[in-house]
Amino acid sequence: MVETAWPGEEVVVAARAGDHASLAVLVEGAHPNVRRFAHSLCASPEDAEDAAQEALIILYRKVGMLRATGALASWLFRIVRNECLRRARSDRSAAGWPVPAEPLESADSAEEEALRRLDTERVAAAIAALPADQRRVLVMRDLQGLSGRTVADALGLSTAAMKSRLHRARATMRAELGGPR
Structure with missing residues (x-):
């Protein structure tokens, strides 16, 4: 990347x-x-x-x-x-959904889209609820895709401290979103 x-x-x-x-x-x-x-x-x-x-x-x-x-x-x-x-x-x-020019391929696709949007909101809210130090590490590492060394350097942390914060942030996200432990 x-x-x-x-x-x-x-x-x-x-x-x-x-x-x-x-x-x-x-x-x-x-x-x-x-x-x-x-x-x-x-x-x-x-x-x-x-x-x-x-x-x-x-x-x-x-x-x-x-x-x-x-x-x-x-x-x-x-x-x-x-x-x-x-x-x-x-x-x-929105008051009413626009009528598509062609019928939907299946009812599942609209339902899946709605669920995906709700998941996006849940993830955004969970990220926002993280402590600032953990949020910065999580965003830089997992969302921006920066290397661990780059994140640590940018935040003035040791690699070990960056990894610790990232681990805590991920654990909090898993707990908040109900993922595997």
Whole structure:
């Protein structure tokens, strides 16, 4: 898997200060990570693209409000998560489902889609409920696909500490979602 590094702290600091060139580098550098996370969380590819775009628009507009440069990834991922949840809720609460031009192939496919969306919400809620240190490790390692050494270095941890946090996060997720122990 291709690893995509987040823009450096100096880029984030300059973007927060209003430097337009740094802001462009920041948005461009964050895009692959945000997009990958959205695709892993949203119910459909269209929703994922929209959620990623929304997160980048908010980044562009509100980067000056970001308090800590290290919080960039978790801030963007929270925006994506909220946008995916909002889209899933609005799909379910729509007054009427549009009538498809062709009949559905089977009743199971609509049911499976609804169950998949509910599972996505449960997973997103479980990730959001994790302590911040565990959530960062889980997102970087399992959702972004970064190597253990890269995650440990990015968070200033030893590999052993990163593995410990990842294990606790996965165990909490299994317990929350009712998976095997």
